[in-house]
Amino acid sequence: MTDFRDIPHDERDPNPWLALYLDDSTPLPDHVKAAWLKDSSSRSRQFLLPFIRPLARLSIILIQILKVLLPKRWAHSKLLHRTLAFSMNRFVSPEANWLIMRHFHLGSQILSFIGANAPTPVPTQPLAPMEIDDIKDELFLKHDLNLFNFVIRLNTSLRTHGQHMGPVAEPNFGMLCDPPLELAAMPQGRFNILDLQSAIEIYTPVYQLLLTDNDFWRASNSLQLDETVAIYAAKILSSPEHLVMLNNKHPLVPLSTLRAGHRLVLHGLSTEMLHCLLMRMATGETPLPSREIAKTRQAAGRSPQPS
Template structure:
């Protein structure tokens, strides 16, 4: 009796061609390649709990010593040095790309409401531009935009302003020699440690809580565009849920994916189709 042939599909191949994923195929491949790194398989399971334990200990001690342990400038320099020497260029590019993506999203909201503040200008295209407190500014922008649109009528717009949804070329310093090439999730685990040291307790709590507004922004986009698609990507985070004792690197990664999905859909609304084939460099 002959043995029946069974299919042995690749999980990664299925993810890469999933038609429900609105992202550019080149970006999807970059994300998949990053997820398949050895550091993601072997180091991340160790780095994840280690990071949470260290950050929890830092938070406990900071309740007794509530001052800034590290200047923000030092944190910026340390993180840039770390990204240049220990994180893969693909992961670096995805990280820088997120800053641009989120700025594009909040600016879309500002341009299509009666907001009281000018558009956000944080659009880094290189590692060096992540200095000057870019990480802190990135989180603060979320709060500034939400406060700025308070009282402005949120309703479907007949003529939407889709200006500046582009992603400029990003310099991830691919030619620089690296000691390690960590994936982005493992990299975030280690970056969260100096981040928690440099920020005050209130600043750290504010930064973590900013990601709980993802669902709020998706709802705002759904209303402005009169498109329920944005609501499909809500993850059930409530802005009234006050809890900073969370898995921050995991939350950041999910936040970045949600922003990518929302941005890709805006690009589709602007151009009539999802971006699918963009030339891009890989490790």
């Protein structure tokens, strides 16, 4: 955070990263925004990503052809996750690793928030890894499964009880917190330089190769549910304008897997922003729309009726 605040402002050559850091139009905590922008402005992203991205997308096409020849259930999920953990420990930048690890915590907390405030409460299975080696427990796969299972359980329960998601005057924010993950605790070896977007572009074809075709397609399509989850939260909060910056819509129109890496980065950013918005409402920093609506309705109910 100090790095960006110390950047001098030259009006003849304004720094774009300083502008993005100071901009407060979207909800992001300063320490998260600083880590995100430091990663985005790295040499790795500037010089490696333009070469990695087209090679990664070509790999996705070639692997898709290869999958036609492989057995339908061919997969090595445990090898995949051991490979991911190994590479994250040795090659991925501290900021990128920290943002990836935070994502499991934030996603779990957002689902718990929706589940706890639904008309028919729905249990969740939170994922809260504390170190990179925890990923070896097939964490990425479990993250995708959790999302789809939650949507199915929630809507099955709502249909069974004839209920719909709606405003909650006093939402339960008790499950929300800043994940207890320290940026300084992330691996900081000599080769830990790979930025978040480059790492994700590399991981996407590896993910495709070592999972079944069905698992990979489900993981890619899970990115389409960003809007779905945001709508649930917006209904609880009576705040449709706070659907954050969603780019992975529409959930009923699946997109090609070729851009899955880029969409995954957008998914991570929208999760950070939604969590930040909920945290601000929990602390009272941002007014809670559903509470204000409830007060307005209550006052209207006490108003004298016209004769």
